[in-house]
Amino acid sequence: MDVEDSMSIVALVTNASLVVKLVMLVLLVFSLVSWVLIFQRAISMRRAERDFAGFEARFWSGIDLNDLNREQPEATEGAAHVFQAGFKAFNRLRARLRGSEDQPPPTPKQAASMLLEVERAMRVALSREEARLTHHLPILASISSSSPYIGLFGTVWGIMGSFQTLSDAEQATLATVAPWIAEALIATAMGLFAAIPAVIAYNRFTSASERLIAAYRDFAEEFHTILHRSVVARSAASAKV
Amino acid sequence: MFGRSSDLEEELMSRQSQEAKFKLPVILAVLLHLGLVAALLIRWPSSTPENQSSSIVHATLISTETATDQAQQLRDSQQGAPRQSAPQQDDVQREAQQQAAAQAAQEQAQREAAEQAQREAAEQAAAAAAERQQEAERQQAAAEAAAQAAQREEAQRQQAEAQRAAREQAAREQAAAEQAAAEKAAAEKAAAEKAAAEKAAAEKAAAEKAAAEKAAAEKAAAEKAAAEKAAAEKAARERAEQRRLAEAAAAASESDLAQAIGSEEQSIANARQSAEASNSMMNIIRHAVEQSWIKPAGSPPGLVATVRVRLLPATGELVGATLQSSSGNASFDNSAIQAVQRAAPFRELSQLPSAAQQQFRSFVLTFNPEDVR
Numbered sequence: 199m200d201v202e203d204s205m206s207i208v209a210l211v212t213n214a215s216l217v218v219k220l221v222m223l224v225l226l227v228f229s230l231v232s233w234v235l236i237f238q239r240a241i242s243m244r245r246a247e248r249d250f251a252g253f254e255a256r257f258w259s260g261i262d263l264n265d266l267n268r269e270q271p272e273a274t275e276g277a278a279h280v281f282q283a284g285f286k287a288f289n290r291l292r293a294r295l296r297g298s299e300d301q302p303p304p305t306p307k308q309a310a311s312m313l314l315e316v317e318r319a320m321r322v323a324l325s326r327e328e329a330r331l332t333h334h335l336p337i338l339a340s341i342s343s344s345s346p347y348i349g350l351f352g353t354v355w356g357i358m359g360s361f362q363t364l365s366d367a368e369q370a371t372l373a374t375v376a377p378w379i380a381e382a383l384i385a386t387a388m389g390l391f392a393a394i395p396a397v398i399a400y401n402r403f404t405s406a407s408e409r410l411i412a413a414y415r416d417f418a419e420e421f422h423t424i425l426h427r428s429v430v431a432r433s434a435a436s437a438k439v
Numbered sequence: 440m441f442g443r444s445s446d447l448e449e450e451l452m453s454r455q456s457q458e459a460k461f462k463l464p465v466i467l468a469v470l471l472h473l474g475l476v477a478a479l480l481i482r483w484p485s486s487t488p489e490n491q492s493s494s495i496v497h498a499t500l501i502s503t504e505t506a507t508d509q510a511q512q513l514r515d516s517q518q519g520a521p522r523q524s525a526p527q528q529d530d531v532q533r534e535a536q537q538q539a540a541a542q543a544a545q546e547q548a549q550r551e552a553a554e555q556a557q558r559e560a561a562e563q564a565a566a567a568a569a570e571r572q573q574e575a576e577r578q579q580a581a582a583e584a585a586a587q588a589a590q591r592e593e594a595q596r597q598q599a600e601a602q603r604a605a606r607e608q609a610a611r612e613q614a615a616a617e618q619a620a621a622e623k624a625a626a627e628k629a630a631a632e633k634a635a636a637e638k639a640a641a642e643k644a645a646a647e648k649a650a651a652e653k654a655a656a657e658k659a660a661a662e663k664a665a666a667e668k669a670a671a672e673k674a675a676r677e678r679a680e681q682r683r684l685a686e687a688a689a690a691a692s693e694s695d696l697a698q699a700i701g702s703e704e705q706s707i708a709n710a711r712q713s714a715e716a717s718n719s720m721m722n723i724i725r726h727a728v729e730q731s732w733i734k735p736a737g738s739p740p741g742l743v744a745t746v747r748v749r750l751l752p753a754t755g756e757l758v759g760a761t762l763q764s765s766s767g768n769a770s771f772d773n774s775a776i777q778a779v780q781r782a783a784p785f786r787e788l789s790q791l792p793s794a795a796q797q798q799f800r801s802f803v804l805t806f807n808p809e810d811v812r
Contacts, residue, residue: 234467
């Protein structure tokens with residue numbers, strides 16, 4: 199019975215030396231943090247994908263861009279954010295051009311600089327979106343790469359301790375070493391336990407956010423094309439007049 | 440300016456919303472970890488039986504086989520001694536035949552390869568165990584033999600096999616036969632033995648496969664003498680009723696062999712069972728005693744103590760543990776005896792077959808710290 203008691207996981211954890219206990223604590227915190235981030239990222243990623251799908255459907259439904267801008271209530275994230283940033287800059291520049299003279303057809307040079315400004319505004323919004331999507335992923339990456347080493351450190355420390363006590367014992371049976379080694383190995387197990395979900399989640403979220411950002415960028419290009427076309431058409435029409 | 444302030448607002452809003460968004464993930468993560476810990480805690484008691492079974496395997500790994508064998512051999516020889524001193528004719532005869540058996544075993548071992556010799560040694564010990572069992576069942580076996588007489592024709596095939604083996608050992612067999620003949624008429628013995636051989640053949644057909652039989656028959660030479668002894672006992676009992684089946688003295692020695700092989704095969708089957716059981720039981724006892732042995736600190740190396748342990752065969756309770764040979768260090772001796780007493784009720788003994796239980800009535804444990812790996 200003594201052997202079984204000493205080999206239970208709870209007993210192994212409570213009997214561990216101080217350093218090993220600290221290592222286990224660190225690993226437990228790592229595991230908690232990584233799972234918090236995994237859940238948080240999973241939720242926000244799924245919502246971002248859903249929002250983007252909804253916004254894209256709305257955008258291509260033939261709705262007037264002014265209406266679309268009005269029905270988006272100060273969007274702060276996703277493709278709607280990119281759209282609003284671009285559209286706001288476009289409107290502001292057009293108003294300034296229009297405000298200076300009554301009906302001045304924007305010259306091709308003015309139109310080009312205006313579109314450049316719009317593009318820049320959208321690029322800023324895009325990079326902000328990118329930062330938002332990959333926000334906590336570096337933490338996941340460092341947890342996934344460091345926690346096996348931390349666990350290994352605990353194991354090495356525990357085994358060192360076991361050998362030190364072994365040198366005092368006259369009779370070195372497997373039974374005297376086994377609990378120590380099992381206790382030390384718990385640290386490695388915990389390190390792997392923290393690392394494996396973090397690695398998987400990091401890879402998954404990285405690829406998902408890359409895919410989403412590429413989709414945003416495509417949308418920005420298309421929106422830019424639409425604005426460009428409208429500017430060119432208007433300048434051509436005003437040139438006719 | 441306007442644009443910058445609106446950006447700041449956005450930033451603040453997003454930070455706020457992100458902090459709000461962290462509440463659910465934190466709860467989920469904490470729940471996940473709590474669930475995992477709970478799963479570990481709950482699964483723990485149900486996994487204890489597995490641990491118990493694995494600890495028996497553990498014992499066979501750790502156990503010091505050589506010491507176990509020594510103990511068994513010691514025990515065997517000591518059990519054999521009082522039997523020899525008994526004034527019965529049968530026993531005197533058996534003693535002589537055991538010597539002949541030992542001779543035969545030695546010569547056989549020389550002839551065969553080294554690995555076979557090892558196996559034989561193990562089987563010899565098994566046969567010794569079977570001897571005791573057979574003695575206990577002797578009456579019953581004799582009755583069975585009488586009932587089954589003249590039923591099977593396989594005895595003839597058995598004889599053919601026996602003759603092959605007989606040529607190798609004819610001289611020794613002759614000596615054994617002469618001893619028997621000194622007491623009994625050769626004809627009577629032949630008749631009795633034939634009946635026994637037929638019984639053995641029947642049992643063999645039922646119990647063992649053909650391949651195993653052949654291998655056993657060839658290997659059996661070492662144990663042959665032991666089986667002969669049993670046959671001689673049977674012969675003595677059935678002498679009176681089977682006189683009519685007298686045959687020539689030359690034929691008698693041949694059928695003697697056949698009978699010997701037959702009953703020896705039976706004894707192998709029994710001996711294997713009880714030997715396996717007693718071996719694992721020995722390991723369990725050894726492991727339990729090792730676990731509860733607290734060696735006194737500071738005792739000089741090289742101490743060896745042997746303790747004679749007597750158990751109740753049915754329950755495995757300790758009757759007595761006495762020092763058989765002292766190590767010269769009183770505290771070491773006491774620690775050995777205390778280890779046995781602490782490990783004491785060996786409940787597993789009650790699960791053994793009764794024949795194997797008898798072996799644990801009294802046995803010797805050797806305490807040798809250097810032996811423990």
